[in-house]
Amino acid sequence: MRHLFTIALVSLLLAPPAQAQNDVRFQVLGGDEALRDALIAASRLQAVTDEEDSASQDIVAAARSDYARLLAVLYEQGYFGPDISITLNGREVAGMSPFDRITQVRSAAITVEPGRAFRLGRAVIAPLAPGTDLPEGFRSGAPAGTVILRETTEAGIMGWRTQGHATADVGNQQITARHNEAELDAEITLAPGPVYRFGTLIPRGEERMRTRRVLRIAGLPTGEVYDPDEVDRAADRLRDTGVFTSVGFTEIPNPDGTLDVQAELVEAPLRRVGFGAEIQSQDGLTVSGYWLHRNLFGGAERLRFDAEISDIGAQNSGIDGFVSGLFSRPADLTPDTTLELGFRIEHLDEPTFVEDTASINIGLEHQFSDELTATAGVFARYSDVSDNFSERSVWMVGLPLGLTWDSRDNAFDAASGWYADATLTPFTAFEDGGGVRATADLRAYYGFGEEDSTRLAGRLQLGTVDGGDIAALPPDWLFYSGGSGTVRGQDHQSLGAMQNGVQTGGRSFAGASFEIRQDLFGNFGAVAFYDVGYVSEGAYGEGASDWHSGAGLGLRYDTPIGPIRLDIATPVSGDGTGEDVHLYLGIGQNF
Structure with a gap:
């Protein structure tokens, strides 16, 4: 057995790389041209086979990763019941063993059946801060998709952050796909958290720049209710000086209800x-x-x-x-x-x-x-x-x-x-x-x-x-x-x-x-x-x-x-x- 293992290992190491397959047979059985273009653009297999002298392991790895890539595109555009088939030399990639060795790729094919486009059924997000402006597409009967869900969630969280709730986040979410009706129910619960006030700006990385001037230029309004726009503006003020090649802010909530901001600074040449x-x-x-x-x-x-x-x-x-x-x-x-x-x-x-x-x-x-x-x-x-x-x-x-x-x-x-x-x-x-x-x-x-x-x-x-x-x-x-x-x-x-x-x-x-x-x-x-x-x-x-x-x-x-x-x-x-x-x-x- 030891000799057989050694021979197999040497064979793997000496196996010649696959020649690039210059054309992937890409079929989308449904949807529109925009969906097809988005799927092709997301395909790593398509990109790898367009390259010259692609190794076989690169082609197989690209094919395996395409399931998740293509599924993400379909979910973004509201297709939650798709069927994806990716084959190399006529074999379904998902069924291949990780130990299978392909020394030459003679054919590659991707077939996608998107299925029916889903629409939103129950669409609820709560609680919302006063004045929160949700995307118009988050409503019952509108086209579903992960993009609208993500934008709605971000809008809800930002609504609370602009009211001083710096740690607002998603408390719970329940997303249910009802395939018979081609509807997606979305129930999102937000957790606003407490109201914070600005604490201290903590610079890190300044060398020639005086700390007192960093604080003065940033102008973070210590003691005032937290506002994300003020954080962005403080970062922009530091960038606009031209002194720093990089300005990064990290928010640090404190138990006393204040929120410090740590500034990671990288100085530019003088x-x-x-x-x-x-x-x-x-x-x-x-x-x-x-x-x-x-x-x-x-x-x-x-x-x-x-x-x-x-x-x-x-x-x-x-x-x-x-x-x-x-x-x-x-x-x-x-x-x-x-x-x-x-x-x-x-x-x-x-x-x-x-x-x-x-x-x-x-x-x-x-x-x-x-x-x-x-x-x-x-x-x-x-x-x-x-x-x-x-x-x-x-x-x-x-x-x-x-x-x-x-x-x-x-x-x-x-x-x-x-x-x-x-x-x-x-x-x-x-x-x-x-x-x-x-x-x-x-x-x-x-x-x-x-x-x-x-x-x-x-x-x-x-x-x-x-x-x-x-x-x-x-x-x-x-x-x-x-x-x-x-x-x-x-x-x-x-x-x-x-x-x-x-x-x-x-x-x-x-x-x-x-x-x-x-x-x-x-x-x-x-x-x-x-x-x-x-x-x-x-x-x-x-x-x-x-x-x-x-x-x-x-x-x-x-x-x-x-x-x-x-x-x-x-x-x-x-x-x-x-x-x-x-x-x-x-x-x-x-x-």
Whole structure:
């Protein structure tokens, strides 16, 4: 016997692997096409046999696991009396002995008879917290399935958790399938548990970050009634600092009715650098870079320096450039308020003016929610200007106010949602009076088709300057149109306005952009776009005005840092119509 066992063991070890069966005979006798697609997608056997050089043990293991996989899909869609058959070489896999050895797979077949689709009979969940919103599908006569049962249970538990019952859970559940009637009875009993109040946040894993600052930034409301939204918000505040690569919370109920939260933190590297480049046929090359320190003094203070050189080799302007720095400190006044201190030194050599500017600013940013952010601050700036009016120096102070709403699903390549940014800046230019400058940037996105393969994107830009002597205002505070940020296909800042007989910028601007974005294959996509820009002499669109437009096609290639963008555009109306072709190459969607 010992010799026979040794021979058998050697035979098993030396047995050749099975060749992959390239096709599984997959039959679904009933249901619809969506059910068939879901079953095929869940099948591990289907996936393994599509691979080359699959070993026999892998094929057998995949076939055995498919019973549970397919059954889970059927239960999710309300089929509680199915019949599943999986065979290899004509033998039912469920009947094979674990000691059976298959050296070659010649055929594989899966046959599923879903049976009748069940509907809910008795559908009860209790007790429920006041205001609990259950899924509409949890009612007698509605299609049954484990998905609706799971969603209903989660909604019931969350209803109690939002009332302070942090340990709410399922107390008991009775699920009965009545096959003759094809009905599923579901009786779910919830156990709310006691009401808890927030205890202490207990950080773990912080090294360079000071514990006191972790508590301050998280802003967990100690002593208040437990609220799961507050837990999520505290975690998000810590993530938003950029100091941590990982933030995980564990809730710890205490016998005294308080609930501590343990924060498992993993700190990110202190420093980060980045680089970017963009090239346009008319405006030349733009190169940029930044250096970032995430945790300067151990309190999540962030210091960032940016530098950019643009219009290198531009046809109609000189080289522009800037250097800027920004120090920010989160949780300065409240857990949701960030203090910012910054400076910027900039040189602009544009078609109608040359300007050198230095500015400093201090401000506060407050995040009301995941979507809504407000800013307020004060700045002072000095500009040395040479334009068609004169050569002059301009001193200016202002009080910028801003409001941003961002509900996009993806800031780099949105398929749904809205983005709105509005600014209002009262200002005073010394010896030349004051006024107000206002801007708005509105964007909307809508995706449709399989996995939002087709996306519509629209953008509306508005701006106006009311007040101030036109001959004394900094020229970069006036509005121009043309170029990648406004109207592609038109020369950079080619559209301005006549002011007192001098060609310069306008006091008002309106621009609109429309894009159709289409996924093609793999990481490639295509874009068709149309842009239009309008500039007027006076504030709020008053006075002499003009407009122009451009259109074109683009190619996109998705990368982890955003799509690589290649656009080709030409003027449609305005100067240069039908004569120029402009090329734009950069990273990220145009808006």
